[in-house]
Amino acid sequence: MIDEMSPTPFYVQLADLLAKRIEDGELEPGQLLPSEAHIQQQYGVARGTVRAALKLLRERGLIVTMPQRGSYVRRK
Numbered sequence: 001m002i003d004e005m006s007p008t009p010f011y012v013q014l015a016d017l018l019a020k021r022i023e024d025g026e027l028e029p030g031q032l033l034p035s036e037a038h039i040q041q042q043y044g045v046a047r048g049t050v051r052a053a054l055k056l057l058r059e060r061g062l063i064v065t066m067p068q069r070g071s072y073v074r075r076k
Contacts, residue, residue, distance in 0.1 A: 014043055
C-alpha cells in the first residue's frame with residue numbers, strides 16, 4: 001500500500017508496487033493492466049498519480065501503452 005508518511009512521492013511508490021506485481025508474475029507479459037480508474041480506486045490515489053506511475057513504468061521499460069487500447073506488460 002501507499003505510505004502517506006514516506007518521503008518517497010506517491011507516484012514512485014505506486015510504480016514500485018506495480019513493478020513488484022509484474023516481477024512476481026501477478027501481471028504477466030502481454031497482459032492488459034487494470035484501468036487508470038481501477039488503479040486509482042484500488043490504491044486510493046489521484047488520477048495524476050496513476051498517470052505519473054505509468055509513465056515511470058514506461059520509462060523503466062516494464063510496460064507499453066497503446067493509444068485507445070491501454071497499457072500492457074512488456075514482453076521480455
